[in-house]
Every structure is written in structure tokens, then in C-alpha cells.
Amino acid sequence: MHAYVVFVFVYFLVFAAVHAALLVLALVDIRRYRSRLLHSSLRRTVRSPLAPPISVIAPAYNESVGIVDSVRSLLALEYPTHEVIVVNDGSTDSTIETLVEAFDLQEVERPTPPFVEHKTVRAVYEPKARLSLLVIDKENGGKADSLNAGINFSRYPLFCAIDADSMLDQDALVKSAMPFVEDPERTVASGGIVRVANGSRIEHGRMIEPRLPRRAIPMFQIVEYLRAFFGARAGWSAVNGLLIISGAFGLFRKDVVVEAGGYRTDTVGEDIELVLRLHRIMRRRKQPYRIVYVPDPVCWTEAPESTRVLRRQRRRWHQGSCETLLLHPGMIGNPRYRAVGLLSLPVLLVFEVLGPVVELSGYAVATVAALTGALNPSTFAIFLLVAILYGLLLSIGSIALEDASLIWLDGVRLTTRPRWRALGRILGYAVLENLGYRQLVLVWRVEGFWQLARGGGWGAMERRGLAATPQ
Amino acid sequence: MKILVAEDSSTVRRLVATRLGADGFDVIEAEDGEQAVELATSELPALIVLDKVMPKLDGFEVIRLLRERVETRSIPIVMLTEQAGEEDVLDGLDLGVDEYMPKPFSPRELSLRVKRVLARRASA
Amino acid sequence: MSDASVVATLVLIIAIAVLVLLILAQQIVHRIKRRARLVLRPACELAVAEYLADENASVPPPPRNNREHVVLRQVALAALIELRGRERARLTELLERTGVVARTVEELAARRRTRRRRAADMLAEMRSDQSRSALVAALDDLDAATRLGCARALVELGDDDSADHIVEVAAAEADTSPGAVGDVFLGIAAWKPSLLGEAMSSTSSRGLRRILASIIGELRISDHTALLRVALTDTDDELAARSARGLGLIGDDGSVEALTQALGDARRERRVRTAAATSLGWIGDRRALASLRTAASSPDWAVAAASADALVLLGEERGATRPDTEGGLTVAAA
Numbered sequence: 024m025h026a027y028v029v030f031v032f033v034y035f036l037v038f039a040a041v042h043a044a045l046l047v048l049a050l051v052d053i054r055r056y057r058s059r060l061l062h063s064s065l066r067r068t069v070r071s072p073l074a075p076p077i078s079v080i081a082p083a084y085n086e087s088v089g090i091v092d093s094v095r096s097l098l099a100l101e102y103p104t105h106e107v108i109v110v111n112d113g114s115t116d117s118t119i120e121t122l123v124e125a126f127d128l129q130e131v132e133r134p135t136p137p138f139v140e141h142k143t144v145r146a147v148y149e150p151k152a153r154l155s156l157l158v159i160d161k162e163n164g165g166k167a168d169s170l171n172a173g174i175n176f177s178r179y180p181l182f183c184a185i186d187a188d189s190m191l192d193q194d195a196l197v198k199s200a201m202p203f204v205e206d207p208e209r210t211v212a213s214g215g216i217v218r219v220a221n222g223s224r225i226e227h228g229r230m231i232e233p234r235l236p237r238r239a240i241p242m243f244q245i246v247e248y249l250r251a252f253f254g255a256r257a258g259w260s261a262v263n264g265l266l267i268i269s270g271a272f273g274l275f276r277k278d279v280v281v282e283a284g285g286y287r288t289d290t291v292g293e294d295i296e297l298v299l300r301l302h303r304i305m306r307r308r309k310q311p312y313r314i315v316y317v318p319d320p321v322c323w324t325e326a327p328e329s330t331r332v333l334r335r336q337r338r339r340w341h342q343g344s345c346e347t348l349l350l351h352p353g354m355i356g357n358p359r360y361r362a363v364g365l366l367s368l369p370v371l372l373v374f375e376v377l378g379p380v381v382e383l384s385g386y387a388v389a390t391v392a393a394l395t396g397a398l399n400p401s402t403f404a405i406f407l408l409v410a411i412l413y414g415l416l417l418s419i420g421s422i423a424l425e426d427a428s429l430i431w432l433d434g435v436r437l438t439t440r441p442r443w444r445a446l447g448r449i450l451g452y453a454v455l456e457n458l459g460y461r462q463l464v465l466v467w468r469v470e471g472f473w474q475l476a477r478g479g480g481w482g483a484m485e486r487r488g489l490a491a492t493p494q
Numbered sequence: 495m496k497i498l499v500a501e502d503s504s505t506v507r508r509l510v511a512t513r514l515g516a517d518g519f520d521v522i523e524a525e526d527g528e529q530a531v532e533l534a535t536s537e538l539p540a541l542i543v544l545d546k547v548m549p550k551l552d553g554f555e556v557i558r559l560l561r562e563r564v565e566t567r568s569i570p571i572v573m574l575t576e577q578a579g580e581e582d583v584l585d586g587l588d589l590g591v592d593e594y595m596p597k598p599f600s601p602r603e604l605s606l607r608v609k610r611v612l613a614r615r616a617s618a
Numbered sequence: 619m620s621d622a623s624v625v626a627t628l629v630l631i632i633a634i635a636v637l638v639l640l641i642l643a644q645q646i647v648h649r650i651k652r653r654a655r656l657v658l659r660p661a662c663e664l665a666v667a668e669y670l671a672d673e674n675a676s677v678p679p680p681p682r683n684n685r686e687h688v689v690l691r692q693v694a695l696a697a698l699i700e701l702r703g704r705e706r707a708r709l710t711e712l713l714e715r716t717g718v719v720a721r722t723v724e725e726l727a728a729r730r731r732t733r734r735r736r737a738a739d740m741l742a743e744m745r746s747d748q749s750r751s752a753l754v755a756a757l758d759d760l761d762a763a764t765r766l767g768c769a770r771a772l773v774e775l776g777d778d779d780s781a782d783h784i785v786e787v788a789a790a791e792a793d794t795s796p797g798a799v800g801d802v803f804l805g806i807a808a809w810k811p812s813l814l815g816e817a818m819s820s821t822s823s824r825g826l827r828r829i830l831a832s833i834i835g836e837l838r839i840s841d842h843t844a845l846l847r848v849a850l851t852d853t854d855d856e857l858a859a860r861s862a863r864g865l866g867l868i869g870d871d872g873s874v875e876a877l878t879q880a881l882g883d884a885r886r887e888r889r890v891r892t893a894a895a896t897s898l899g900w901i902g903d904r905r906a907l908a909s910l911r912t913a914a915s916s917p918d919w920a921v922a923a924a925s926a927d928a929l930v931l932l933g934e935e936r937g938a939t940r941p942d943t944e945g946g947l948t949v950a951a952a
Contacts, residue, residue: 058732059763061739066699069576072836073800098583099554101547101576127588137919154586193547205797208828208856227559231528231550278889405623412630419637426641430648446645450638505663505696509705512667600703601670 028392031385032406038374039413045258046420052261053253053318053424057431059205065197068204069101075203076104077196077274078182080173082166084112086187091125092228093187098156102196105183106155108173113163119148122158126150133176139285141171166270167286167293174277174285182277188325189271190220190230195321199274202315211301212275212314214268215321216252219245221328230323235445240333242452243460244326246418249449252318253428254421260316264362266302266371268314270294272322279304290350292343299351302363318428334467341471344376379468385410386462411457418453496520496539497608500530500556501574502548510543513601514608527551531559534566541612543595543604545574557589570611574599658689666693669712670705680716691718691740698743710746719746726752726768731761738767745774754780757787766791766798773805781810785817792826800829807837815842818849828857835864843870850876850894855887862890866897874901878909881925884916892924899928907932 068074079097083090090109097107111118122128128148135144142164150156161172170184181203183196192198195215202210222236236242251267259265268275273294283300286293298314305312327333348355348371355372357364386407393403426446497519501507504525511521522537524530528550534542542560546553553573560566570592573580577596584591592611595604665678681687694713698706713719722744725737738756741749749771756768757780769784777784788802806813818830831849834842849861850873862880865873880886881894895913898906910932913925 058735061736061767062695063699063739063743067801071801071804073804073832095555095558095587096552098587099546099552103577126586136923150586152586152588153582155583156586193552204800205795207796227551227555229551229555402623405627409623409626409630412627412634416630416634416637419634419641423637423641423644426644430644446641450641503696503700504659505666505693506700508660508663508667509670509697509701512664512671516671598700598702598706600701600705602705603703 025392027388028385028406031381031389032409034381034385035410035413038378039417041370041374042254042417043420046254046417046424047258048261049253049255049257049318049424050427052257052316053428053431055261056318057428060201064201065194068197068201069103071103071204073204074103074200075181075207076106076179077102077200078106078108078173078177078179078277079196080108080110080170080177080182080184081187082110082112082169082173083114083118083187084163084169085114085116085118087114087116087118087121089188089228090118091121093190094122094126094156096228097191098154099193100191100196101193102200104179105196106157106177106179108176109156109158110169110173111158111160112165112169113142113161119158119160123148126154126156126158127152128156128158135172136175138175138281139171141168141175141285141288144172147176165288167288167290170293171285171288174280177277180277182275182280184270184273184275185322186271186324189217190225190228190323191272192230192321192323195272196274198319199272199317199321202313202317203274203276206313209310209312210276210315211279211305211312212268212273212298213317214256214265214273214315215317215319217248217269217271218320218323219248219326220323221326223323233323235448236328238328239452239455239460240328240330241326242448243456244333246422246449246453246456248326249425250418250421252421253424254417256316257318259362259367260314262362262366263313264367265314265316266295266298266363266367268294268298268316269324271324275301287350290343290346291339292345292347295343296347296350299347299354299363299368302360303351303354306360330463334470337464337467338471338474341376341379341468342475344371345472345475348372348376379465380472382410383462383465383469414457414461415454418456419450422449422453495541495612496522496537498522498524498530498533498537498539498542500524500527500533500542500548500553501545502526503545506545509601510604513605514543517605517609519608525549527553527556530556534560534569535563538565539569541570541572541608543572543574543608546576546580554584554587554589557584557591558587561589570615572604572607572611574604654685655689655692658686659693662686662689662693666690666697666709666712670697670708673708677712677715681718687718687721690716691722694718695740695743710744713744714746714748719744719748723749723752726756726759726764731759731764734759734761734764735767738764738771742767742771742774745771747775750775750777753777754783757783762791762795763798766795766802769802770798770805773802773809776809781813785813789817789821789823789826792821792823792829796825796829799826800833803829803833804837807833807839811839811841814839815845818842818845824854824857827852828854828860831857831860831864835860835867838868840868840870843868843872846870847873847876850880855890858886859889859893862893862897866893866900869901871901871903874898874903874905877901878906881913881921882909888918888920891918891921895921895924895928899924899931902932904932907934 094107094109128150130146131149133147142162144159144161146160148158157176159172159176174182199213199215202213219241221241223230223234224232279301283304286297290296327336354360354364355368389403389406393400497514499507499510499521502525507523511523514521522533524533526549544553544556557571572593572595573591574595574597581594593607595607669675669678681690694709697709722737722740725733728734741753753768753771757765759765765787769787772780772784788799792799814830814834818827821827834846846861846864849857852858862877877894877898881891898910910925910928914922914929916922
């Protein structure tokens with residue numbers, strides 16, 4: 024028992040070391056981005072005839088309320104050439120009718136291109152005016168399925184996959200396209216920073232005034248997002264081991280995704296799974312490539328407000344990670360896949376997937392040991408304290424990095440304009456997170472295993488209802 | 495004559511405002527889309543110089559909202575834009591703009607276009 | 619074990635405290651700096667605006683300290699990127715006479731390469747003759763990005779004497795920094811398009827040829843059509859595809875035969891054939907009809923679809939997909 028506690032302790036040490044390294048790498052990556060981003064870079068990209076055109080694919084399920092605003096803001100994005108493709112995933116409300124009316128659409132006959140698979144397309148609509156908009160009406164099949172339909176109909180070499188409730192910044196496309204402009208042939212995919220919109224003032228489907236949410240659940244998620252984006256993704260991107268490009272916003276090269284077969288519709292982790300498959304294909308091609316993360320904010324998303332929805336989301340995420348690993352077991356630890364195989368996948372497996380099991384069992388065993396006297400109570404207390412402090416250190420490190428990057432990039436804060444109270448609240452929640460929230464999430468993640476073991480039955484049901492996002 | 499200049503870059507706003515001011519106009523300024531709509535509604539300027547990209551509400555949305563209200567519906571608009579393609583989007587969305595001023599631009603030329611639009615409106 | 623844990627705990631607590639203090643310190647310092655600059659900025663903007671608005675206005679006094687210099691430069695750069703014409707030239711004059719250009723030129727010799735890069739980029743915006751000689755010297759900078767920045771700046775200035783050197787510098791980086799090299803050649807396309815042709819015919823760099831093919835095509839530089847026709851038959855499929863697209867954008871009916879050949883060659887990669895089909899549609903020459911009709915029943919869906927669309931543009935049949943009247947850069951269209 025004592026030995027197990029030691030094991031858990033060592034596990035935490037390695038965990039902390041890995042994430043500290045990621046944090047340092049993230050720092051390096053952000054500085055590098057800052058140094059390469061000349062003040063005129065974005066402007067020149069917007070004006071450049073060489074900027075690759077982008078097809079923005081927006082899946083929609085029962086979005087009749089906000090879809091028109093959403094599409095209008097997508098059409099208004101600042102980019103030389105882009106089109107908006109709305110994929111109606113068999114909505115049961117008036118999503119299609121609303122779109123047809125608002126944009127004066129007419130049904131057109133278009134055979135479905137056969138590049139990737141998806142559910143049957145019932146109708147295709149185009150505006151009578153010269154607007155770069157296409158609306159696809161399709162049988163219900165989930166988000167991945169809808170994205171595949173969008174990919175088939177897209178006409179540009181890059182596509183941008185978003186969630187139905189993603190609110191994109193006006194310069195989202197420019198910022199995320201920059202790696203492609205810098206290096207069109209090697210860049211395969213890029214993602215940016217996604218921020219939590221809860222609590223902010225939103226009108227006409229646009230972010231008017233970012234504010235911190237008042238409720239605890241979204242606040243905790245903000246701390247998590249900060250850790251994820253500043254503590255992990257930038258770091259992974261720096262070593263070309265990036266596995267996660269947020270489903271809320273990702274920019275991809277169409278030809279590679281088509282070669283990979285598009286999104287898989289039989290997994291809830293379609294985002295990670297696709298990125299992993301892209302790594303695989305590019306390694307197989309034996310061509311130099313990169314999947315990058317742009318450490319600049321690009322979009323806002325709504326995070327779950329209630330524990331119920333959050334729990335479903337975490338279960339699903341965990342199930343998704345597990346499914347992804349199960350689909351590509353040969354890549355784990357495989358030197359052929361360089362950083363992905365040797366670093367990010369093992370870390371995903373050992374710390375993300377198995378992490379909750381180890382951590383929870385560690386708490387359990389340590390508690391039992393302390394109660395039965397096998398472990399010195401003071402040692403137990405220290406052990407617990409160290410565990411909490413490790414987590415806290417990483418959170419604060421991420422917050423520090425976010426702050427620094429804001430200053431370097433002179434950008435808008437992840438959540439709101441720098442204000443002492445806001446900063447204080449975030450730091451406060453970073454501390455509080457470790458006193459219960461984090462442990463609760465661990466339990467939910469373990470439930471994800473359970474869900475997977477049950478054949479992902481709940482997953483399928485959720486996917487229909489959550490074709491766009493959990494809410 | 496009152497002109498509303500809606501532009502988020504303070505430098506550009508100052509350039510345009512100074513130019514228009516020197517040409518005899520009374521200039522009101524807005525820093526973002528929301529302010530642009532507010533000021534247009536409260537001040538009812540003779541013309542609006544509007545940038546396409548602004549915080550809060552983008553130029554298109556500003557135009558759309560102004561077109562919805564009776565008082566502001568017919569205020570002429572000169573839009574500062576990066577791309578030529580913007581015209582298509584605006585037409586497609588059934589929104590009209592009286593003149594486009596592609597960027598990079600010359601404030602002097604902008605002022606001339608403003609005067610031209612006002613003259614057209616006056617004679618119509 | 620217990621002692622180690624205590625030590626570990628203390629270390630962690632200290633680390634956390636240090637980080638928190640760092641955050642706070644960072645915030646405070648940043649705000650102080652920003653506030654100082656914000657105070658100066660409006661006055662500076664007004665001074666610049668008034669100078670630009672009035673031909674007879676006198677030059678505002680030069681910046682008295684580093685902060686004022688930084689603010690003036692920031693304001694100027696924000697304005698330069700938006701302006702053209704007389705006002706822009708006048709702003710450059712202002713920067714010359716207040717010593718801003720001179721100070722930026724000094725930074726071209728800075729030790730840190732980030733500062734040199736930025737200096738080159740700023741000088742590219744400022745377009746001042748005062749910076750010419752320093753830029754030429756910096757074309758041999760150790761840092762590639764700085765070299766490219768200087769190349770771009772000299773292209774903006776239109777420096778004839780260094781034309782060859784510029785092309786050489788840019789061509790050398792074509793494989794490592796295609797984006798930045800593309801920027802330089804975009805500038806060259808506006809200044810001396812003949813250089814594009816020379817570069818393309820003399821280089822062996824695949825990367826550079828691809829970049830040039832894209833530029834010639836997207837900018838529709840019809841003088842170099844012959845080069846695209848040659849590149850269309852190249853074994854490099856990416857180059858061939860871009861050339862095919864370029865010829866279509868230019869609308870060159872002299873390439874109809876070469877394009878129909880590419881389209882009909884089932885061994886060629888899909889992207890070359892689809893680009894050829896699309897371009898034949900854009901060119902609109904009826905000689906391509908037979909070839910397009912054959913390709914419209916190709917087993918390759920993409921080729922068939924592109925051909926069907928092209929047929930629509932030529933006035934025949936209903937298209938299989940949406941007619942691509944503008945299209946996008948074919949970095950391998952699916």
C-alpha cells in the first residue's frame with residue numbers, strides 16, 4: 024500500500040514535469056509567434072492575392088433562432104476570399120426555412136461529390152444574389168457527418184470547421200490562415216485560442232463585451248481552458264505533436280483530409296481522431312509537414328453552465344480520447360510518428376486517459392492507508408497538499424503565460440479587459456478548482472470509460488441531440 | 495453638416511476627422527460598431543463614413559441595423575473596405591452603400607467622395 | 619520521505635507565490651507603460667493628422683525622448699498601412715524630418731535579430747530614400763527573415779541597382795520561407811514584372827518556380843504566359859496545376875491545346891487535370907469542347923465534375939457541381 028502511494032507520488036512528479044516542460048515550450052512558442060508577427064503581417068495577408076481561399080463549414084442542428092445572425096457574421100469575416108457552407112443536420116425546427124427566407128435562397132440541383140462519406144443530402148440551396156453562401160439540407164447524422172458533407176461541397180483548398188455556436192472573431196480566418204500563407208505546402212492544419220463566452224454581452228450573435236461569468240461552473244472551465252491552451256497546446260504545437268484542434272474552430276487543408284477519409288462518424292472524439300489520422304497520413308507520405316496552433320484568440324464558445332451538461336461533455340471527451348487511442352494503437356510509442364508517437368500519444372494515454380484512474384485510486388488508497396495506520400497521517404496530508412499544489416502551479420503558470428501573451432500580443436484578454444477583479448477571480452478559482460471541482464471532473468472522466476465499455480450507447484444518443492454542441 | 499466617422503483605429507479616425515473638419519464638416523466619432531449605431535440614431539448625421547472591421551459590431555451589421563430604423567434608413571454611407579468583394583456581399587445581403595473607399599486610401603479623395611455623395615443626395 | 623515532502627511542498631508554495639507576484643508585477647509594469655503612451659498618443663495623432671491635412675503646415679517638433687519616438691512611430695505605422703497617395707508621401711517626409719527613419723535605420727544593425735526584422739518591416743512601410751543604403755547593406759544580414767524584409771523594403775522603394783541582389787536573396791529562401799519570398803515577388807510583380815520571368819526561367823528551385831507560377835497566374839501577368847505554358851508540362855504536378863490555373867485566369871487561348879492535352883492525359887495527377895478543365899472553361903474556347911466532353915465522363919469524379927462545369931461555361935449542358943467562376947488557389951484541389 025505504501026508502495027502504491029509512492030507510485031502515485033512519482034506519477035504526479037512525472038505529470039508535473041511533463042506539463043512544466045509544456046508550459047516552457049508554450050512560452051517559447053508564443054514568443055516566437057510574437058517575433059514573427061510583424062505589425063503589417065495581418066494586413067498584408069488580408070490584401071494578398073496569394074491568401075488561400077477558405078470554405079467555412081458550419082453544421083447546424085435546430086439553430087433557427089441564431090442561425091441567421093451567425094451566418095451574417097460569418098459572411099462578414101475579414102478575408103480576401105471565403106465562402107460559407109451551412110449544413111443543416113436534419114433539424115426538426117425551421118432552420119432551413121429561416122435561412123431560405125433571410126438570404127433569399129433557391130433550391131438548386133447539385134449532385135453530391137463523392138469525396139468523403141456522409142448521410143444523404145436532401146437538398147442544396149444557393150442565394151439568388153452573388154453571395155458566397157451554400158446551404159445543404161441533409162439527413163441527421165451528427166457533427167462529423169455534417170462536416171463531411173460540407174467538405175464534399177466545398178470548393179476551396181482550405182476548410183474551416185466550426186461549431187454551430189462558435190462566435191468567430193472578425194480576423195479569425197486571417198490569423199489562422201497565416202501559417203498556411205507562411206508555408207502553404209507544409210502546413211496541414213491550424214487552430215487558435217478558443218475563449219469562454221459565458222457571462223458576456225452578446226447581441227446579434229456577436230461578442231459585444233466580454234465578461235467573466237458569475238457562476239462557478241463556467242469559471243472553473245475558464246481556468247481549465249487557460250491550462251489547455253496556454254499550458255498544453257502551444258507546447259505541443261512547438262514540437263509538432265499537436266493532437267487537439269478544437270472542434271469550435273479549426274482550419275484544415277482539404278486535400279489531406281479527403282485523402283484521410285474525412286471525419287469518422289463512429290466516434291465521439293472525431294476532432295482528435297482526425298488530427299491523429301492527419302499526422303499518420305503525412306508521416307506515411309514522408310513529406311515534411313506541420314500541424315500548428317496559433318497562440319492568438321480566434322473564437323468564442325459557450326461552455327456548459329450546469330453540472331448535468333458538463334458531466335455529459337466530460338464523459339464524452341474522455342470516451343473520445345479512449346476511442347481515438349483504440350483506433351490507432353500502433354501509433355502509441357511508435358518512433359515512426361516522431362513527437363506524436365513518442366510524446367503526445369503516450370502522454371495522452373498515461374496522463375489524460377489513465378490519469379483519472381490513478382489519481383482517484385491514489386486518493387482512495389492513501390485515505391485507506393492513513394485510516395488503517397499504514398501511512399503516517401502527516402505524510403498523507405503532505406501528499407495531498409503536494410498533489411493540490413502541483414495542479415495549482417500549472418494553472419497559475421498558464422494564467423501567467425496568458426497574461427504575458429496578452430501583453431506581448433497586445434490582444435484582448437481571454438475573457439475580459441485586464442482588470443484586477445477579473446484577475447483576482449480567475450486566480451481564486453484556480454485555487455478553488457483543486458478543492459473539489461477537479462476531483463469531480465476526474466469521476467466524470469472515469470464514467471467515460473464506463474460509457475465506452477457499454478459500447479458507447481449513450482454516445483450515439485447524445486450525438487444526435489448534440490450534433491452541434493452540448494446545451 | 496454633421497458627419498459620423500466610425501473607425502476603430504484612433505490614428506485613422508483622427509486622419510479622416512481632421513481632413514473632413516478642414517473641409518468644413520462637423521465630425522462626430524465612433525470607435526466601434528455599437529457606438530456607431532447609437533450615435534447615428536441620436537445625432538442623425540448627414541453622412542456616415544464607416545469602416546468594415548470594427549470591434550463589437552462589424553460594418554455590415556451596423557448598416558443592417560441602421561437600415562431597419564426609419565430615422566436612419568436613408569443616411570448615405572461611404573464604406574472603407576479592404577476588398578473589392580465586399581460589394582457583392584453587401585448587395586447579396588440587400589444592403590446598400592453609396593460609395594466604397596478601398597484601403598489604402600487618400601483622405602483627400604475620401605473627402606471628395608463624401609462631397610460627391612452629399613451633392614448627389616441634395617440634387618435627388 | 620516525509621522531509622522530502624515538506625521540502626517539496628515549500629518549494630511549490632514558493633514557486634506559486636513567485637508566479638503570482640510575477641503576474642501582478644507584469645500587469646503593473648504593462649499598465650504604467652501603456653498609460654504613459656496613451657497620454658501621448660492623441661496629441662501625436664492630431665499633430666500628424668494636421669500636418670497631413672495641410673500642405674503648408676510646418677513639421678511638428680521631433681520627439682524629445684524615447685517614449686515620444688516610439689509613440690510617433692506607432693502612430694505613423696498605423697497610418698502608413700492605410701494610406702496612399704500624397705498624404706502617404708508626406709508622412710514619409712515627416713518621418714524623415716523628425717529623425718524617425720534614421721533611428722529605425724540604426725536598428726537594422728541591432729544585435730537581436732527580432733529587432734532587425736522589425737526594423738526592416740517598418741522601413742518597408744516607411745519607403746524612405748534615407749533608408750536605401752542601409753537596406754542594401756542589410757541584404758547580407760545573417761538572419762534570413764531580416765534579409766527578406768530588407769528585400770521587400772527595397773522592392774517597395776523600387777531600387778533598380780539592387781534588383782539582381784534582391785532576387786538572389788529571395789530565391790535562396792524559396793524553400794524555407796515560401797510565404798515571405800512570395801511577398802517579395804508580389805512586390806516585384808508590381809514594380810518590375812520582367813524580373814519574375816527572368817527568375818522563373820533561370821532557377822532550378824522547385825519551390826521558387828511554384829511561387830512564381832502562382833504569382834503570375836493570380837496577378838494575371840500575361841507577358842509571362844509562355845513560361846506558364848512550359849511549366850504546364852513540368853513533372854512537378856503542383857507546378858503544373860498552378861500553371862494550368864494561371865493560364866485560365868489569364869485567359870490565354872494560345873494554351874488551349876496544351877491544356878486539353880493535360881486534361882486528356884489520364885496519367886497526370888487529378889489536380890492538374892481538374893485545373894486544366896476549369897481553365898478551359900474560363901478561357902471559353904470552343905476548341906476544347908471535344909476534350910471536355912470526353913473528360914466529363916471520366917471515372918475520376920473530380921475531373922468529370924470540373925469538365926462538366928467547364929462545359930456549362932462554354933454554353934453546353936448542365937453542370938455537375940457549382941460553376942467555379944472565381945475559384946481559389948489550387949494548392950492541390952481535391
